[in-house]
Amino acid sequence: MAAVTAPDKPLLRRIAHLDMDAFYASVELLRYPQLKGLPVVIGGGRRRVDELLLRGPDGTQERERRFIPVEDFPLLKDYVGRGVITTATYAARQFGVGSAMGMMKAARLCPQAIVLPVDFEEVRRFSRTFKEAITEIAPVMQDRGVDEVYIDFTDVPGGQREGGRVLARLIQKSIFDKTGLTCSIGVAPNRLLAKMASEFNKPNGISVVYAEDLQETIWPLGVRKVNGIGPKAGEKLARLGIETIGQLAAQDPQWLIGHFGKSTGAWMHRVAWGRDDSPVVTESEPVSMSRETTFDRDLHAVHDRAELGAIFTDLCQRVAQDLQRKGYVGRTIGIKLRYDDFRSVTRDQTIPDPTHDPATIRRVAGLCLKRVPLERRLRLLGVRVGGLTRPGAEHPDEGRLQPAGAHGSAPAGTTAELF
Ligand code: DCP
Ligand code: MG
Numbered sequence: 001m002a003a004v005t006a007p008d009k010p011l012l013r014r015i016a017h018l019d020m021d022a023f024y025a026s027v028e029l030l031r032y033p034q035l036k037g038l039p040v041v042i043g044g045g046r047r048r049v050d051e052l053l054l055r056g057p058d059g060t061q062e063r064e065r066r067f068i069p070v071e072d073f074p075l076l077k078d079y080v081g082r083g084v085i086t087t088a089t090y091a092a093r094q095f096g097v098g099s100a101m102g103m104m105k106a107a108r109l110c111p112q113a114i115v116l117p118v119d120f121e122e123v124r125r126f127s128r129t130f131k132e133a134i135t136e137i138a139p140v141m142q143d144r145g146v147d148e149v150y151i152d153f154t155d156v157p158g159g160q161r162e163g164g165r166v167l168a169r170l171i172q173k174s175i176f177d178k179t180g181l182t183c184s185i186g187v188a189p190n191r192l193l194a195k196m197a198s199e200f201n202k203p204n205g206i207s208v209v210y211a212e213d214l215q216e217t218i219w220p221l222g223v224r225k226v227n228g229i230g231p232k233a234g235e236k237l238a239r240l241g242i243e244t245i246g247q248l249a250a251q252d253p254q255w256l257i258g259h260f261g262k263s264t265g266a267w268m269h270r271v272a273w274g275r276d277d278s279p280v281v282t283e284s285e286p287v288s289m290s291r292e293t294t295f296d297r298d299l300h301a302v303h304d305r306a307e308l309g310a311i312f313t314d315l316c317q318r319v320a321q322d323l324q325r326k327g328y329v330g331r332t333i334g335i336k337l338r339y340d341d342f343r344s345v346t347r348d349q350t351i352p353d354p355t356h357d358p359a360t361i362r363r364v365a366g367l368c369l370k371r372v373p374l375e376r377r378l379r380l381l382g383v384r385v386g387g388l389t390r391p392g393a394e395h396p397d398e399g400r401l402q403p404a405g406a407h408g409s410a411p412a413g414t415t416a417e418l419f
Pocket of ligand 2: 019020021022023147
């Protein structure tokens with residue numbers, strides 16, 4: 001007789017947010033382990049400190065980093081110059097010192113703290129290594145900067161056990177084994193809650209949040225804990241008498257929309273109720289970059305020629321800036337139009353040499369525009385550059401990028417919609 005098996009339970013969506021602990025400072029402690037447990041702050045310019053340390057007090061010795069006596073490290077009380085602290089070890093945070101605090105103020109709070117400059121190259125190297133450790137275990141990872149990522153735990157072995165705690169422990173261990181660094185992880189039903197949860201047990205902590213914890217765990221938090229509610233929105237909410245996420249959740253969405261506009265107001269209501277469907281998007285190289293704009297009123301190619309021309313040029317300049325900022329050039333230049341009856345058309349043209357030059361993009365996009373009917377009024381105009389490569393590739397094919405996969409997206413700051 002065939003065995004009767006229970007139907008598979010549907011998997012709960014489990015999303016993790018992982019954030020490295022005192023990242024820049026922890027990277028320094030790896031090469032100066034004698035500083036472990038001491039208050040250390042990162043700030044100030046250049047890396048001359050290293051050189052001085054290696055040569056010793058009389059300037060002649062060749063010392064190994066890990067044997068440099070603690071007394072030889074520069075102290076915050078002797079620091080001259082302005083600037084702010086980038087981060088501080090947890091030992092230093094006990095004195096009230098932290099990110100973005102002025103060096104002078106920090107020196108008053110904790111004069112005995114050791115101060116070291118940041119080594120960006122080293123930080124980036126460890127950033128790559130810890131992210132590799134993650135993707136070996138859980139492949140769906142979204143980069144959110146040098147020291148934080150989102151990870152989709154849903155389908156990964158261990159990602160459902162104890163709400164994701166089992167997988168989080170495994171990832172922490174793997175990162176520590178490969179780098180010597182600790183991190184904190186929050187696991188929750190979505191990115192919004194995971195991001196908050198990763199802060200609950202810092203450093204070296206794991207915290208698991210379920211949908212039903214909303215009222216008890218999330219609602220007492222201040223509104224600024226929501227990723228996306230910045231200082232300005234926070235102040236405005238405070239003026240309206242809303243301090244906590246729970247208070248935000250209690251507001252009528254229409255009232256929020258009245259104060260913050262349709263999209264922000266509705267979004268605030270959603271996040272206060274812990275709702276967030278945004279996927280964890282694995283980064284891939286963009287296939288194209290585009291900018292588009294919907295006009296305040298429908299424009300006609302002849303009657304509104306000057307206005308339309310200015311918008312068109314501006315779009316081309318923006319795409320060119322996006323390309324330059326992200327370090328791409330492209331060969332296929334295209335336009336998109338949407339008419340007042342909502343029909344859309346696109347045209348593109350491929351040029352021999354890839355470009356990120358606004359004038360070239362404008363010229364070729366102008367040629368594309370000549371190939372579309374322009375009798376009707378227009379609602380929307382867009383400019384796109386595709387066939388992206390990195391500039392300076394000797395062979396046209398050498399810099400060719402892999403097309404983005406199913407999750408491919410244009411980098412932030414560009415219009416993601418392809419046309
Ligand atoms: N950073 C920065 N400027 C800031 C804040 C942070 O340059 N105003 C840098 C230094 C941090 C790194 O980014 O080491 C990561 O930022 P976090 O906010 O995650 O801070 P830490 O990792 O240092 O500490 P925590 O343990 O609180 O995550
Ligand atoms: Mg961090």
